[in-house]
Amino acid sequence: MHIIEEIKKNELVRNPSEIQKICLDKLKLNPLPNIKSELWRLSNKSKFSSFLDFSNINKESRMSLPYKNISPNIIRLIIGENSSINLEEETYSIRKLKDSEIIKYIKKNISNFDQNDHWSDLLNHCLSSKSNILGLNISGNQVPPIEIFSSSSSECFNAKTLILFCEKNCKVDLLQINIGNKNSSLSQSTYLCLEENTTINHGVVSYGEKKSNLLNSLNVIQKEKSNYSLGSIHFKFNYARFEIRINQLKGAAKTTIKGIQITKKNDQIATYTKIKFNGPNGFVDQINKSLADDKSHAIFEGAIIVPKVAQKTNASQLSRNLLISRHAKIDTKPQLEIIADDVKCKHGATISQLNEEELFYMRSRGLTLAEASKLQLSSYFKEIIECIPISKDRWDLLDVLLQEN
Amino acid sequence: MQTKTKELDPILEVNNLFASTEDLPILKGVTISVNPGEIHAIMGRNGCGKSTLSKIIAGHPSYKITKGEIKFTGQDIKSLEPEERAQSGIFLGFQYPIEIPGVSNLEFLRVATNARRKFLKKEELDTFDFEDLVREKLDLVKMDSAFLSRSINQGFSGGEKKRNEILQMALLEPKIAILDETDSGLDIDALRIVASGIKKISNENTGIILITHYQRLLEEIKPDYVHVMSDGQIIKTGESDLALELEKHGYEWTDNFTKEF
Numbered sequence: 237m238h239i240i241e242e243i244k245k246n247e248l249v250r251n252p253s254e255i256q257k258i259c260l261d262k263l264k265l266n267p268l269p270n271i272k273s274e275l276w277r278l279s280n281k282s283k284f285s286s287f288l289d290f291s292n293i294n295k296e297s298r299m300s301l302p303y304k305n306i307s308p309n310i311i312r313l314i315i316g317e318n319s320s321i322n323l324e325e326e327t328y329s330i331r332k333l334k335d336s337e338i339i340k341y342i343k344k345n346i347s348n349f350d351q352n353d354h355w356s357d358l359l360n361h362c363l364s365s366k367s368n369i370l371g372l373n374i375s376g377n378q379v380p381p382i383e384i385f386s387s388s389s390s391e392c393f394n395a396k397t398l399i400l401f402c403e404k405n406c407k408v409d410l411l412q413i414n415i416g417n418k419n420s421s422l423s424q425s426t427y428l429c430l431e432e433n434t435t436i437n438h439g440v441v442s443y444g445e446k447k448s449n450l451l452n453s454l455n456v457i458q459k460e461k462s463n464y465s466l467g468s469i470h471f472k473f474n475y476a477r478f479e480i481r482i483n484q485l486k487g488a489a490k491t492t493i494k495g496i497q498i499t500k501k502n503d504q505i506a507t508y509t510k511i512k513f514n515g516p517n518g519f520v521d522q523i524n525k526s527l528a529d530d531k532s533h534a535i536f537e538g539a540i541i542v543p544k545v546a547q548k549t550n551a552s553q554l555s556r557n558l559l560i561s562r563h564a565k566i567d568t569k570p571q572l573e574i575i576a577d578d579v580k581c582k583h584g585a586t587i588s589q590l591n592e593e594e595l596f597y598m599r600s601r602g603l604t605l606a607e608a609s610k611l612q613l614s615s616y617f618k619e620i621i622e623c624i625p626i627s628k629d630r631w632d633l634l635d636v637l638l639q640e641n
Numbered sequence: 642m643q644t645k646t647k648e649l650d651p652i653l654e655v656n657n658l659f660a661s662t663e664d665l666p667i668l669k670g671v672t673i674s675v676n677p678g679e680i681h682a683i684m685g686r687n688g689c690g691k692s693t694l695s696k697i698i699a700g701h702p703s704y705k706i707t708k709g710e711i712k713f714t715g716q717d718i719k720s721l722e723p724e725e726r727a728q729s730g731i732f733l734g735f736q737y738p739i740e741i742p743g744v745s746n747l748e749f750l751r752v753a754t755n756a757r758r759k760f761l762k763k764e765e766l767d768t769f770d771f772e773d774l775v776r777e778k779l780d781l782v783k784m785d786s787a788f789l790s791r792s793i794n795q796g797f798s799g800g801e802k803k804r805n806e807i808l809q810m811a812l813l814e815p816k817i818a819i820l821d822e823t824d825s826g827l828d829i830d831a832l833r834i835v836a837s838g839i840k841k842i843s844n845e846n847t848g849i850i851l852i853t854h855y856q857r858l859l860e861e862i863k864p865d866y867v868h869v870m871s872d873g874q875i876i877k878t879g880e881s882d883l884a885l886e887l888e889k890h891g892y893e894w895t896d897n898f899t900k901e902f
Contacts, residue, residue: 592702597739597793598749599723600699600732601809602756608724611752615743615792 237288239363239393243267248292248362255342259361262351269355276352278535278567280504283475287449290393290421292363299387302415303633310627314385315396316368328376328406333399338371341399345427345455356453356479360425363395370396375403381625382408387415388422388448395423402434402462409625411439416448416473425453430462430489439624440468440495442476443637450476458482458489460515465491467623470505471498471637480509487515487546493522494623498638499532499564506535513546520550525620526557527613528564535567542574542581549576555585558616614638649676650715652817652848653698653731658709660697667693669873670709675817675848682851682859682884685870686892691852692736694870695819699733700726714816727753728760730816732809734823736852738802740794746805747789750775754812778811782838799826800835807838817848824858836861856888869895 242248243263249256269276299314311330313321323330333341342361349358370384388394402408416422430436442450450473458464470476482491497505511520526534534557542549555568570583590612598608617638626634653675660668667690675681683691697704698711700723711718718726741749754774755765766774772789779786782804794802803823810818820839824832839862843849851858859867859881867883868875876898877883887894 594739594741596701596723597735597741598753600727600735601749601753601813602724602727602760603749603752604724604756605722607752607756611744611749612741615741618743 237268237285238290239288239292239359240267242292243362253366255339255346255361258343258346259358262346262349262358263355263362266351270352273352274537275508278506279477280475280533283449283504286447287421287451287475288393290391290419292393292395299385299415301385302413303630307627307629309380311380311382312385313370313382315370315398316386316394321372325376327378328374328380330379330382331373333371333373333401335366338369338399341371341427342397354453356423356451356477357425357455359451360395360397360423360453363393363423364397364425368394368396369399371399373401373403374408375406377405377407379406379408381411381627383411383413385413385415386422386424388417388420390417390419393421393423395425398424398426400427401429402431402436404431405433406431407435409437409439411441411625411630414440414442414450414452416442416444416450418445419447421449421451423451426455428454428456428464430456430458430464432459433461434459435463436465437625438464438466439626440466440470440478441624441626441634442468442470442473442478444473444476447474448472449474450478452477453479454481456480456482456491458484458491460486460488463490465623466493466495467620467625468495469498469617469620469624469634470495470507472500473503473505475503476505478505478507480507482509482511482520484511484513484515484518487513487518487549489518491518491520491522492623493520493524494620495523496525496527496617496620497534497536498527499534500529501532502530503532504535505532506537509538510541511539511551512541513543513549513551515545516547516549518546518549518551520552522553523619524555525616526555526566526568527560527616528558528566529560531561531563533565533567537567537569537571539571539573540581540583542572542576542579544575547576547578549579549581551579551581553583557585557587559587559589649678651676651712652714653850654710654712655694655698656710656712658694658697658711659707660693660704661707662693662704666707667704667873668697671870671873671875673850673868673875675850677816677848678845679866680843680849680851680862680864682853682864682867682881683870683875684853684867684884684887689870690873691870692821695733695821695850695852698726698819699723699731724756727813728756730757732813732815732818734803734806734810734818734820736822736825738794738797738806740792740797742792742795744793746791746793747772747775749793750789750809750812753809757813775808775812778808781811781841782807783834784808800828800831803827803831803835804838807835807842811838811842814842816846817850818843819850819852821852822854823851824853824855832857833861856884859884869898871895871898
């Protein structure tokens with residue numbers, strides 16, 4: 237674990253920034269998360285080690301984008317490559333955050349970070365250089381769709397950070413695409429702050445190449461009457477971990493989370509979610525799907541926390557899982573922690589295989605087993621994919637990627 | 642067994658068929674032969690093996706043939722996959738059509754139709770040509786085109802599901818259609834629509850096996866032969882008046898029949 241050794245020896249970063257110093261200090265005593273804790277116990281140790289084995293020396297290389305022809309009204313940003321973005325239009329504005337604003341925001345957050353719970357973010361901030369932090373302030377209700385790319389370079393460990401503030405009444409479609417290049421590790425930390433009455437349709441599409449790893453952390457703060465919708469898909473990583481933390485600051489906000497992880501070969505992909513209501517009348521609807529094939533391992537652990545102050549919360553969490561191979565493994569643990577007594581909360585989990593009767597029905601109409609399975613799987617994906625704000629051009633790319641996998 | 646058109650080669654021949662599922666014997670020597678243009682009805686108590694016979698002919702993987710043969714247009718089909726049987730012209734109308742959420746009915750019908758057309762060496766249809774064809778066939782079963790945009794059978798009423806089965810039959814133009822209790826759960830009007838659709842689709846080259854409990858479907862579609870099944874065997878075969886006798890006396894009447902084959 238190259239990176240951990242360097243943290244211990246205090247040699248990870250030369251001339252660390254203020255943020256990096258704080259985070260390195262937090263990790264110095266315990267550079268690794270507690271592998272016996274609920275959050276980390278299922279992580280494959282050898283894969284986790286390989287995630288930390290790459291050098292964090294940043295090789296300068298321009299990212300190769302997965303599709304070229306984009307609509308002119310889509311704003312495309314690449315973390316680590318775009319030096320400035322400032323758009324001031326009649327109906328919206330997008331302003332790059334000042335360094336001082338970014339430092340202030342991250343400092344405020346990390347002061348409350350628990351070493352184990354937020355280990356992914358702390359590591360990210362140890363390694364994420366100033367040029368790899370993108371901060372945006374968005375306002376307006378006619379903001380063009382924004383897509384933000386993040387990638388790792390081969391044989392490297394890259395850390396990228398995105399901070400996005402949405403002003404009151406803002407409405408935006410945001411698509412994040414995380415690409416892991418061959419033999420690499422990517423750490424992506426994202427912070428979204430939704431002011432009152434904001435609506436974000438957020439898509440996260442993450443895929444890798446051979447032996448790539450991903451640590452993807454998403455922190456969302458929602459103020460009252462905000463509406464946050466997340467559609468995510470993670471696939472083709474040797475090791476990937478998607479951590480989602482939603483905090484409804486005063487409740488009375490709406491959260492929808494629909495995600496899928498597809499594991500094949502010997503992959504391990506995990507999703508951990510923590511949704512907390514700090515006020516009444518909050519709403520969350522979450523569906524997490526896993527599809528595990530070959531000898532792979534998919535993990536979902538989700539917690540919905542409803543303290544006493546969060547009366548009239550309406551929460552639903554469902555984990556649906558499909559085991560394609562008898563050697564694949566799925567662990568799932570949806571959880572509710574409810575103190576409030578006037579709430580509607582439900583959760584559930586299913587693990588099943590491809591439905592034999594559905595397959596026979598389609599085959600009895602002349603579809604081959606492969607065609608029938610493909611249709612069945614695409615229907616399994618559809619519910620999630622529909623939540624990803626993605627245009628037809630980009631959907632074609634995703635369609636191709638899914639078919640390859 | 643008697644056949645109406647002895648000079649023709651049978652479309653389907655089931656000879657002394659024994660089959661089981663999870664080591665439980667279900668079919669215990671079924672023999673039936675269907676010629677082009679013939680309509681056969683199979684009747685019998687619940688659990689006597691009617692549906693199993695239909696699924697085995699269609700190639701359901703849960704059943705194991707332990708003895709006997711199934712010939713379709715003279716070829717033994719035991720080793721064929723369900724899709725190969727369907728592409729070559731065997732159609733099974735399901736007693737309980739399966740709901741498949743998320744899979745578009747229209748896309749499913751198009752892929753299925755093209756699989757059959759490919760086998761028949763006909764040109765495959767693109768989305769636009771297929772829509773023209775399917776709209777024409779919808780009229781046969783009086784279905785609204787809105788059903789096409791929905792998921793397969795999802796949220797369909799019992800009658801709509803059965804009409805969707807007949808629509809599939811119309812599109813696939815099978816050589817033999819085995820319709821497993823297509824009349825169950827239908828009101829009188831829906832039954833007439835379904836029966837009328839079946840009659841319009843069938844022709845002198847098509848064989849039909851109707852699996853049913855009731856005479857009322859056979860009033861709409863008059864069978865050439867009626868077979869009575871009991872405990873995995875066909876115990877009696879007669880003409881259409883046999884169904885009337887069954888309606889009159891009930892299945893207890895058949896308890897004393899000895900196996901005729």
